[in-house]
Amino acid sequence: MEQPEVLITRDQIRERVAELAAQLREDYRDKNPVLVGVLKGSFIFMSDIVRALDIPLGVDFISVSSYGREMESSGEIELLQDLKTTVKGRDVLVIEDIVDTGICLNFVLHTLHQKKPASVKVCTLLDKPSSRKNPVKIDYTGFTIPDKFVVGYGLDFDEQYRYLPDVCFLDTESQS
Numbered sequence: 821m822e823q824p825e826v827l828i829t830r831d832q833i834r835e836r837v838a839e840l841a842a843q844l845r846e847d848y849r850d851k852n853p854v855l856v857g858v859l860k861g862s863f864i865f866m867s868d869i870v871r872a873l874d875i876p877l878g879v880d881f882i883s884v885s886s887y888g889r890e891m892e893s894s895g896e897i898e899l900l901q902d903l904k905t906t907v908k909g910r911d912v913l914v915i916e917d918i919v920d921t922g923i924c925l926n927f928v929l930h931t932l933h934q935k936k937p938a939s940v941k942v943c944t945l946l947d948k949p950s951s952r953k954n955p956v957k958i959d960y961t962g963f964t965i966p967d968k969f970v971v972g973y974g975l976d977f978d979e980q981y982r983y984l985p986d987v988c989f990l991d992t993e994s995q996s
């Protein structure tokens with residue numbers, strides 16, 4: 821299998837995670853927030869953010885249907901796994917791997933707002949603003965990237981490549 825081309829190196833990620841964590845620490849220091857990771861792509865980013873944050877917090881996960889073998893969102897999303905934590909009255913920080921069309925994040929935010937949290941903010945590692953279909957407010961962004969399919973650092977294509985330490989472009993031609 822061909823090695824994909826690196827877009828964001830592990831060092832750049834480490835540096836940016838530290839910057840984001842410094843900002844989040846200021847904003848959430850005394851709030852005991854609940855960090856909600858959107859499975860599965862956010863799991864590595866989530867674990868790095870949690871460790872870098874170094875403040876009291878809770879963690880939970882939510883899972884929504886993914887693209888599978890597709891590289892574009894079908895637009896139809898369903899909830900696969902809901903939170904186990906009661907977030908009513910709590911400050912929730914959603915941790916996403918990437919916001920592309922915004923359909924997935926909109927669905928997640930809608931689901932969370934029904935639980936009446938005190939606040940909901942969004943932190944995403946990657947943002948692809950040029951492919952947005954559903955406008956969505958992002959509060960903390962790691963990197964803004966062009967409209968290309970990426971893998972690594974938790975992000976997959978058909979469950980492959982999550983283990984790559986860097987964020988890489990996937991040559992979409994060679995995958996079909």
Ligand code: IMP
Nearest residue numbers: 861893919920921922923924969970975
């Ligand atoms: P959206 O609903 O189109 O914003 O897509 C959100 C989800 O699709 C992300 O959380 C990822 O799981 C997946 N996704 C979108 N773009 C990419 C990509 O370039 N690589 C890997 N997964 C992606």
Ligand code: MG
Nearest residue numbers: 858859861917
């Ligand atoms: Mg995701």
